Amino acid sequence: MALIVQKFGGSSVADAERVFNVAGRVTDAYKEGNSVVVVVSAQGDTTDDLIEKAREINTNASKREMDMLLSSGEQISIALLAMAIQKLGFPVISLTGWQAGFVTDSRSGDARIQTINTERIAAELDRRNIVVVAGFQGLDRFDNITTLGRGGSDTSAVALAAALKADKCEIYTDVDGVYTADPRIVPDAKKLSEITYDEMLELASLGANVLHNRSVEMAKKYNVKLEVKSSFERIEGTVVKEVTNVEKMLIRGVTRDNNVARIAIIGLDDKPGVAFKVFSALAKENINVDMILQSIGREDSKDIVFTVTKDNVDKTMAVLNELKPALGAKEIQHRDDMSKVSIVGAGMVNNPGVAAGMFEALYDAGINIHMISTSEIKVSTLINVRNAEKAVQVIHDKFNV
Amino acid sequence: MALIVQKFGGSSVADAERVFNVAGRVTDAYKEGNSVVVVVSAQGDTTDDLIEKAREINTNASKREMDMLLSSGEQISIALLAMAIQKLGFPVISLTGWQAGFVTDSRSGDARIQTINTERIAAELDRRNIVVVAGFQGLDRFDNITTLGRGGSDTSAVALAAALKADKCEIYTDVDGVYTADPRIVPDAKKLSEITYDEMLELASLGANVLHNRSVEMAKKYNVKLEVKSSFERIEGTVVKEVTNVEKMLIRGVTRDNNVARIAIIGLDDKPGVAFKVFSALAKENINVDMILQSIGREDSKDIVFTVTKDNVDKTMAVLNELKPALGAKEIQHRDDMSKVSIVGAGMVNNPGVAAGMFEALYDAGINIHMISTSEIKVSTLINVRNAEKAVQVIHDKFNV
Numbered sequence: 051m052a053l054i055v056q057k058f059g060g061s062s063v064a065d066a067e068r069v070f071n072v073a074g075r076v077t078d079a080y081k082e083g084n085s086v087v088v089v090v091s092a093q094g095d096t097t098d099d100l101i102e103k104a105r106e107i108n109t110n111a112s113k114r115e116m117d118m119l120l121s122s123g124e125q126i127s128i129a130l131l132a133m134a135i136q137k138l139g140f141p142v143i144s145l146t147g148w149q150a151g152f153v154t155d156s157r158s159g160d161a162r163i164q165t166i167n168t169e170r171i172a173a174e175l176d177r178r179n180i181v182v183v184a185g186f187q188g189l190d191r192f193d194n195i196t197t198l199g200r201g202g203s204d205t206s207a208v209a210l211a212a213a214l215k216a217d218k219c220e221i222y223t224d225v226d227g228v229y230t231a232d233p234r235i236v237p238d239a240k241k242l243s244e245i246t247y248d249e250m251l252e253l254a255s256l257g258a259n260v261l262h263n264r265s266v267e268m269a270k271k272y273n274v275k276l277e278v279k280s281s282f283e284r285i286e287g288t289v290v291k292e293v294t295n296v297e298k299m300l301i302r303g304v305t306r307d308n309n310v311a312r313i314a315i316i317g318l319d320d321k322p323g324v325a326f327k328v329f330s331a332l333a334k335e336n337i338n339v340d341m342i343l344q345s346i347g348r349e350d351s352k353d354i355v356f357t358v359t360k361d362n363v364d365k366t367m368a369v370l371n372e373l374k375p376a377l378g379a380k381e382i383q384h385r386d387d388m389s390k391v392s393i394v395g396a397g398m399v400n401n402p403g404v405a406a407g408m409f410e411a412l413y414d415a416g417i418n419i420h421m422i423s424t425s426e427i428k429v430s431t432l433i434n435v436r437n438a439e440k441a442v443q444v445i446h447d448k449f450n451v
Numbered sequence: 452m453a454l455i456v457q458k459f460g461g462s463s464v465a466d467a468e469r470v471f472n473v474a475g476r477v478t479d480a481y482k483e484g485n486s487v488v489v490v491v492s493a494q495g496d497t498t499d500d501l502i503e504k505a506r507e508i509n510t511n512a513s514k515r516e517m518d519m520l521l522s523s524g525e526q527i528s529i530a531l532l533a534m535a536i537q538k539l540g541f542p543v544i545s546l547t548g549w550q551a552g553f554v555t556d557s558r559s560g561d562a563r564i565q566t567i568n569t570e571r572i573a574a575e576l577d578r579r580n581i582v583v584v585a586g587f588q589g590l591d592r593f594d595n596i597t598t599l600g601r602g603g604s605d606t607s608a609v610a611l612a613a614a615l616k617a618d619k620c621e622i623y624t625d626v627d628g629v630y631t632a633d634p635r636i637v638p639d640a641k642k643l644s645e646i647t648y649d650e651m652l653e654l655a656s657l658g659a660n661v662l663h664n665r666s667v668e669m670a671k672k673y674n675v676k677l678e679v680k681s682s683f684e685r686i687e688g689t690v691v692k693e694v695t696n697v698e699k700m701l702i703r704g705v706t707r708d709n710n711v712a713r714i715a716i717i718g719l720d721d722k723p724g725v726a727f728k729v730f731s732a733l734a735k736e737n738i739n740v741d742m743i744l745q746s747i748g749r750e751d752s753k754d755i756v757f758t759v760t761k762d763n764v765d766k767t768m769a770v771l772n773e774l775k776p777a778l779g780a781k782e783i784q785h786r787d788d789m790s791k792v793s794i795v796g797a798g799m800v801n802n803p804g805v806a807a808g809m810f811e812a813l814y815d816a817g818i819n820i821h822m823i824s825t826s827e828i829k830v831s832t833l834i835n836v837r838n839a840e841k842a843v844q845v846i847h848d849k850f851n852v
Contacts, residue, residue, distance in 0.1 A: 066507040100527065104534055106467040111534035118545050119530035122523040126501065129520035133505055133512035144519050149594055170594065193550055193571065 051083040052217035053175070057090070057185065057207035062222055062281040063127050064094030066134075071282065073134035075222070076180060080140060085175045087214065089185040089207040090131055092123025113158035117187075117197045121147065124184035124203075132182050142180040145170065148195065150181075152188030152206065160199035161188060163206075166213040183210065201262020208265045212272035219274050220287075221261060226280035227288035228253065228260055231304040235439045236446045242288050242302060249302045250276075250290045252394040252428045256305040266290065301404070301449045302395040306438045310340070310390045311363045312420065315370065317351045317380030324377060328354060331369050337362045341390070341423040341432060351380070355421060357432060360386060388420065389438035392430040393445060404449075405429045411448035417441050452484040453618035454576070458491070458586065458608035463623055463682040464528050465495030467535075472683065474535035476623070477581060481541060486576045488615065490586040490608040491532055493524025514559035518588075518598045522548065525585035525604075533583045544575050545583040549596065553589030553607065561600035562589060564607075567614040584611065602663020609666045613673035620675050621688075622662060627681035628689035629654065629661055632705040636840045637847045643689050643703060650703045651677075651691045653795040653829045657706040667691065702796040702805070702850045707839045709790045711741070712764045713821065716771060718752045718781030725778060729755060732770050738763045742791070742824040742833060752781070756822060758833060761787060789821065790839035793831040794846060805850075806830045812849035818842050 056079065058072050072090070080086045100119050104111055128144035135142040151167035174181045185203030188196050198205055204221060211219035228250065231239040245253075247270035254263045260278055269276050269290065279287030318324050325344060332339055342356040358366050363384055370382045398404050405422075408429055412419060417440065421432035433441055457480065459473050473491070481487045501520050505512055529545035536543040552568030575582045586604030589597050599606055605622060612620035629651065632640040646654075648671035655664045661679055670677050670691065680688030719725050726745060733740055743757040759767050764785055771783045799805045806823075809830055813820055818841065822833035834842055 066504075069508060103467075103527070103531060107470060107531055108534040108538040111537055115530045115533045115537065115545060118533070118547075119527060122526040122530075125523040125526070126504070126520060129516045129523075130504060130508055132516045132519070133509040136512055136516065137509040144516060146519075146596075195547075195550075 051085070053085045053087070053214060054079055055087045055089065055207050055211040055214065055216045055219045056222060057203060057220065058088065058222045058281060059203065059224075060091040060094050060097070060127075061224055063090055063131060066130075068281075069127075069130050069134045070137075072131060072222075073138055075281070076131075077135060077138050077140050080180055085178075087171060087175070087181045087183060087210060087216070088131065089183045089203055089210060090124065090127045091185050091203040092120075093127045093130070096123040096126065114194055117158045117161075117195050120197055121184070121187040121195045124186055128182045128184045135180055135182070140180055141178060142182060143174050144182040144184075145174075146184045147187030147206070148189035150183040150210070152209075154188035154190055154196045154198070156190040156192065156194065156196065158194070158196055161190065161196035163188060163198065163209045166209060168210075168213050171210075171214065201264050204262045204265035205268060208268045208272075208274050208276065211274045212268065217275070218277060219269070220277045220279055221265075222279050222281040223260060224281065225260060225278075226283055226285055227278055228290075229303065230301070231442050231446045232306070235306075235442050236304070239446065243286065244289050244291065245302060246396055247290060247292060248427055249394055249396050252392070252425070253303050253305055256307050256390065256392045256394065256428070256430070261290070301393050301398075303393070304442050304446045304449075305392050305394065306442050307390045307392075308388075308435055308438060309359050309361075310357050310388050310432070311360050312355060312357050312385045312388050312432060313363070313366055313370070314383040314385075315354045315377065315379050315381075316383065318354060319378040320352050324352075325354060327373065327377060328370070331373055332358075332366060335365055335369055337366055337369070341421050341430060343421050343423075357388070357390070357421070387435045388432055389435040389441075390430050390432055391438060391441045391445065392428050393449070394428045396427050398427055398429070407448055408445055411444045412441060415440060415444045417444075452486070454486045454488070454615060455480055456488045456490065456608050456612040456615065456617045456620045457623065458604060458621065459489065459623045459682060460604065460625075461492040461495050461498070461528075462625060464491055464532060467531075469682075470528075470531050470535045471538075473532060473623075474539055476682075477532075478536060478539050478541050481581055486579075488572060488576070488582045488584060488611060488617070489532065490584045490604055490611060491525065491528045492586050492604040493521075494528045494531070497524040497527065515595055518559045518596050521598055522585070522588040522596045525587055529583045529585045536581055536583070541581055542579060543581040543583060545585075546571065546575075547585045548588030548607070549590035551582075551584040551611070553610075555589035555591055555597045555599070557591040557593065557595065557597065559595070559597055562591065562597035564589060564599065564610045567610060569611075569614050572611075572615065602665050605663045605666035606669060609669045609673075609675050609677070612675045613669065618676070619678060620670070621678045621680055622666075623680050623682040624661060625682065626661060626679075627684055627686055628679050629691075630704065631702070632843050632847045633707070636707075636843050637705070640847065644687065645690050645692065646703055647797050648691060648693060649828055650795050650797050653793070653826070654704050654706055657708050657791065657793045657795065657829070657831070662691070702794050702799075704795050705792070705843050705847045705850075706795065707790050707792045707843050709836055709839060710760050710762075711758050711789050711791045711833070712761050713756060713758050713786045713789050713833060714764070714767055714771070715784040715786075716755045716778065716780050716782075717784065719755060720779040721753050725753075726755060728774065728778060729771070732774055733759075733767060736766055736770055738767055738770070742822050742831065744822050744824075758789070758791065758822070788836045789833055790836040790842075791831050791833055792839060792842045792846065793829050794850070795829045797828050799828055799830070808849055809846055812845045813842060816841060816845045818845075
């Protein structure tokens with residue numbers, strides 16, 4: 051009999067009917083003789099409703115108080131799920147983040163898990179209780195409630211699976227697994243039965259939107275066997291683990307990410323240290339830079355082009371405009387109508403033909419490439435957003451994924 | 452400079468505007484140089500909404516999970532109030548019941564406060580923070596969140612004032628103080644500037660609905676100076692304390708309580724132990740009995756008549772009907788159309804004319820008295836509910852309160 055950690059997101063517990071659906075999944079696993087720990091997020095729109103309440107009062111409230119507010123959302127959903135499990139006749143107890151032993155640092159709103167004291171959960175499992183844990187939250191060493199930021203509940207589940215040495219961590223979502231492309235764009239996209247952590251990391255960061263990177267990184271670090279499954283359909287999902295059989299399928303997936311903007315610094319002095327100045331200034335403001343391209347321009351000047359997420363455009367432009375005189379830059383431009391389309395697959399590094407095939411597919415479709423970046427297991431291209439769906443389709447066709 | 456505990460109920464923080472009203476009251480006290488601890492309840496209908504959510508899932512959920520659910524309500528309101536205080540530019544921190552150190556027993560849904568560990572609050576006050584505390588909740592020694600049941604937030608505030616040795620505990624409510632009668636019934640009712648704990652206890656239990664008895668009992672026990680004030684109007688309220696100047700005004704108030712039903716057990720055997728059997732059976736079912744009247748009936752039988760709250764009528768009748776053969780009772784009756792009208796005043800015990808004056812007022816108004824009960828500081832009469840408002844008025848007039 052195994053120890054299983056299950057995680058259900060906010061839409062999976064949005065109303066009473068869905069809460070009972072989750073309770074059914076949980077108790078089925080329990081009935082098979084497993085020990086079950088369930089991590090849940092806040093119900094459907096609860097978090098948004100709470101944020102709206104806060105905005106009516108103070109748009110600039112401290113993150114510490116935002117965490118106090120938002121963490122009530124999961125507290126509601128764990129209680130309701132526990133009640134549904136009771137209704138089905140099973141022993142259960144709900145635990146908030148701090149009751150479950152989640153200790154984090156003090157970065158309110160974006161805290162990192164430092165350790166999990168699992169005594170309470172272990173004791174409840176010993177009593178054969180199903181344990182329902184509030185995701186997304188913990189407690190810092192000064193006894194303040196913290197939240198984990200984006201992807202927090204996935205991270206809670208994986209961290210808990212690692213701390214409990216669980217046999218498996220099942221992440222239940224709206225989709226039924228990881229696909230070779232977004233099935234809404236590419237109707238013949240195929241579901242992957244297995245994928246490696248690294249591939250999943252690339253897919254997640256490229257906008258596949260199934261699992262948050264933080265949780266995959268943690269799963270990789272502690273070798274937690276993940277499975278991405280559907281909350282609603284009872285079918286096999288996609289298993290994420292260290293090694294998979296990569297022989298047969300070279301390309302794991304084609305993704306697009308529209309949350310991308312291109313920043314161009316034109317006519318920089320061609321002197322050493324210019325790139326350092328730019329990117330250290332951005333790092334200081336916590337702005338993540340993705341694709342970077344540096345070109346020698348005409349005469350003694352060069353251009354630096356890079357991408358950031360759309361919500362960072364204003365901050366980036368502010369940093370760069372302040373820096374402009376020191377850089378000796380002629381002009382700073384930004385464009386929002388971009389999309390990053392990528393192919394991911396662990397076998398790619400040994401197959402130089404993959405990138406070429408991708409560019410060919412785009413060329414055949416008349417799609418212009420603005421930037422290119424590659425890693426060991428992916429090739430990304432920046433293109434105009436109006437071509438993004440078409441690009442995903444033609445690349446998927448090209449490789450016959 | 453004083454240490455003040457303020458308590459605001461759910462309707463006082465029902466929306467953003469009201470939250471700012473409370474924030475204004477709190478920061479005014481702080482600006483005067485006081486240390487301020489604020490206890491708040493859940494916003495307006497939050498608790499009812501949460502109960503409804505639970506009912507959709509499980510009408511028989513464990514109290515432990517109900518407490519987990521309901522305690523999220525105050526967590527929301529403390530965060531929002533803290534945000535409003537931040538917006539006004541003052542240093543503030545919100546604390547849940549357990550963060551504030553409330554330790555209770557394990558009676559989920561109706562827990563008693565055992566102790567309050569005030570280190571955290573004291574530390575925050577030392578930093579000159581305004582401290583916003585979630586009322587109504589605590590933590591048992593197994594780290595389970597508990598709620599305090601009816602009147603819980605008043606009790607939280609008074610207990611905190613006692614533990615912190617606060618100079619004053621201000622209870623803000625919909626009304627602006629304690630009146631000699633309900634101003635909606637008796638237009639010339641007067642607001643009392645002072646009242647003793649015992650008088651307040653009688654008034655509270657008699658349906659004056661201003662302060663919950665539990666909180667007044669605790670205030671009396673720890674000699675906490677209470678003040679009942681309006682949340683909305685900035686005027687003096689009523690101070691509740693140990694000794695007041697009772698010389699001038701004999702009668703503190705006239706109250707009525709319509710939440711009362713009369714139960715009559717007719718034709719009991721006139722044997723010892725009958726009353727014991729009846730009231731121990733009711734006590735076992737947690738049914739509180741109020742006025743009791745035992746009369747010798749005709750021949751060798753007697754009647755027992757007593758009152759309970761209306762919501763306990765069904766349970767009481769069930770208990771008594773089961774007991775009926777053992778008691779040898781002829782008949783068990785109940786009446787719901789009753790009201791208890793009372794006068795309260797600490798000086799009453801030495802003034803036998805008070806009860807007589809009350810009965811005279813009722814007689815003059817043609818109002819029939821069903822039952823009478825007296826204590827050191829009150830006289831209560833059970834009358835037909837249709838006469839209740841008139842009774843309050845004529846008694847108030849009689850004593851020219």
